[in-house]
Amino acid sequence: MIYDVIIIGGGVTGVGTARDCALRGLKVLLLERQDLTAGATGRNHGLLHSGARYAVTDKESAAECIRENKILRRVASNCVEPTGGLFITLPEDDLAYQDNFIKCCREAGIDAEAIDPKEALRMEPSVNPALIGAVKVPDASVDPFRLATANALDAMLHGAEVRTYTEVTGFIKEGDRIVGVETRDTKTGAEEKFYATITVNAAGIWGHHIAEMAGCEIRMLPAKGSLLIFGHRVNKMVINRCRKPANADILVPGDVVCVIGTTSDKVPFEECDDIRVTPEEVQLLLREGCMLAPSLAQTRILRAYAGVRPLVASDDDPTGRSTSRGIVLLDHEKRDGIPGFISITGGKLTSYRLMGEQATDLVCGKLGKNARCRTAELPLPGSEKDLMEGAKGLKMAEKAAIGRQGTMVSKMDFANKSEVLCECEHVTRAEIAYAVKYLDVHNMMDLRRRTRVGMGTCQGSFCMKKVAAALAEELGCPEKTDEFVQEYLRERWKGMIPVCWGDALREAEYMRKLYADKAGEGEER
């Protein structure tokens, strides 16, 4: 079988491209070496930019953001929470920046409106009461896991094949042309070959290495961004600092939590697979976060995490210093003499759909296929209509499932599997069974990214054994329950270590007692 297109990378760019290609009638194979959203897609703020942040420094990106922002509110309504955003000026900031900021926003098509600081406090009581200026913008919160999963699901519903835990280890060439890829199953080690007319590199920062394997160079600059996630949602609107973009100046609410970030530091490529948050970064994030919302100082930190932005050095800048946050689409046939290979990189979560559109336009051009992009019009699975209107009388857990999976709840067996396993996020056995059947789940981490199991206040402390047992049973391997629990605990521990004081340390002691203490299993110590 020869595919029309192979897409490398199961982040939001890859799945967005896969969906677009599938909707245009192409035969699609998507390959991801870990799980969907395991890279930068699952390691950011979850901010649907209005574009205001880029209005002063990068007008093109700002205009792109507001266009995509408006589209995603429509087609991904189930993944977006229209929180609105504030850009606040604090006494130590230059209030003069605000006028130019509003002017630049309006030039980019962003509806920015100066409001009285007192009014800002009424709208958003968590905001630093010392503020001297406030601008309201259409920022929003977006669940990147849900967004990427919905794209992957729709791609599959339109015939695409998605293979996770499948790493591309090499390219198959005919002369200079790339005609396929060699892969390795990272769980079993099994090797396979797949053939396609066009191969798309959508691997984010790992695309640097993919391009090298293909025989060309994309000069990427890995920029680590660290974030902290808090156990309570202190703010209802996105809160930004109204100044030149700097470290830790955005606080984003999402579901029941909120996230402060980010830092931005260059890291070596070798570290991209095992990125850790340092104590200095945590201190900076907390200090700056408290400037936006002082109550963060008393709020429990759930975990710290970091992602790597795929910044690309501009091709016409030999020093590699000038990078862009804009979309980078590379036609390697023209650029490097490698037909059959293109790269889509740079960009940001907010512009993922447009990246998919641009990549698919190029793929279709090369295939001689004349098909129009429809991703700006067709709602994603789960966002077809507002089910909440008809949700009266449903149980809390069913409503929660609708919130996450939208119209796909029709595939869930609430009649027989109604027990709630994760109480923080109201995840039932029915939703877990659905995720196993439709959303390509192999372990607890996959399940977490698909359903929010264990993402709430208790972070799985109370439910992980129940959930692991249910997952193992649904997967047909009940003997794996303990392995699942251990794997989950180790992953969670990584995020707790950088913030292990105060309430997080209390939780650490509790977790150790419940799950790691021999005394807890009836043995004397």
Add this chain to the structure above:
Amino acid sequence: MKFDVVIIGGGLAGLTAGVELQKKGLRCAAVAEGLTLNECPREEFIKLGGTLFPGDSVIGGHIVDDGDGKSLEWVETRNLVGTRLEAPYYILSTGKFFSRGLVSNMEGITEPVFGCDVEYAGGPSEWTVQEFFDDQPFEKFGVTTDAESRVKIGGKVIGNLYAAGEILAGRQDIVTTAQKVAEQIIGRKK
């Protein structure tokens, strides 16, 4: 209110000591906030005549220096407004971090009721190790005592304030530390 022994923290350690002391006829009061992960001999303590203040916590006390050294004169609780608990002997058994016997922030670790000396290492990055299932350094942190299990403040022993259970530095068996403290107090009483 006067007792023979006031137990601050009614978990496994505090109530085990309380049971031993009640058996010897010492009248005990135990202030128990209620956060505990262990099974405690609550009913036995009450059956033996112990007084339990559930859902309450000691918020402070009065430490005096009477020339022979420091001692604790009375404690006050959150619920018993205007009423002090007094006894010749006190047991501090409020546990570690989970039960708030120890409180930590980015700067360090303290014992919140009296400010007892706490043994711990470095900053938060040194309190844990990478592998979840390995013993964690923070599990050994706790208050330091003299050979008779009495706590210290600023290096000076508080002559009638004993520590038992998880609040102690090191990883010691809870019941053993409680029995030791009970024996110390019974020995002194004689």
